[in-house]
Amino acid sequence: QVHVVESGGGLVQAGGSLRLSCAASGRTFSTYNMGWFRQAPGKEREFVAAISWSGDSTYYADSVKGRFTISRMNANTVYLQMNSLKPEDTAVYYCAVAARYSGSKDDRYDYWGQGTQVTVSS
Numbered sequence: 001q002v003h004v005v006e007s008g009g010g011l012v013q014a015g016g017s018l019r020l021s022c023a024a025s026g027r028t029f030s031t032y033n034m035g036w037f038r039q040a041p042g043k044e045r046e047f048v049a050a051i052s053w054s055g056d057s058t059y060y061a062d063s064v065k066g067r068f069t070i071s072r073m074n075a076n077t078v079y080l081q082m083n084s085l086k087p088e089d090t091a092v093y094y095c096a097v098a099a100r101y102s103g104s105k106d107d108r109y110d111y112w113g114q115g116t117q118v119t120v121s122s
Helices: none
Strands: 003-007 010-013 018-025 033-039 046-051 058-060 068-074 077-082 091-098 116-121
Touching: 003 091, 018 033, 018 091, 018 116, 033 068, 033 077, 046 068, 046 077, 058 068
Parallel strands: 010 116
Antiparallel strands: 003 018, 018 077, 033 046, 033 091, 046 058, 068 077, 091 116
């Protein structure tokens, strides 16, 4: 059984930083792509960043480019470094894993975590 677990969320002041971690288990993920999405209260889930299975390709939403960095420590672990955080970054952040897709379409991801709350105060 596949498990995807996020950690690292919390409360931070505007301008601060957080690093989210995502750990996947239950199978070999060496050829799986991974991504981060977020959902703010009353809004639809939106794409944040993605990384290919090799780590060679990364993708970012325009709203986070230059502030967030996605990286892959190994086949099963991905990080999202978030700098210069803004109140509008407040959301539940979800990690997702895709067997054959790397990009922004959430319906193409196969496995999802339960999410971790990020709150940015002004």
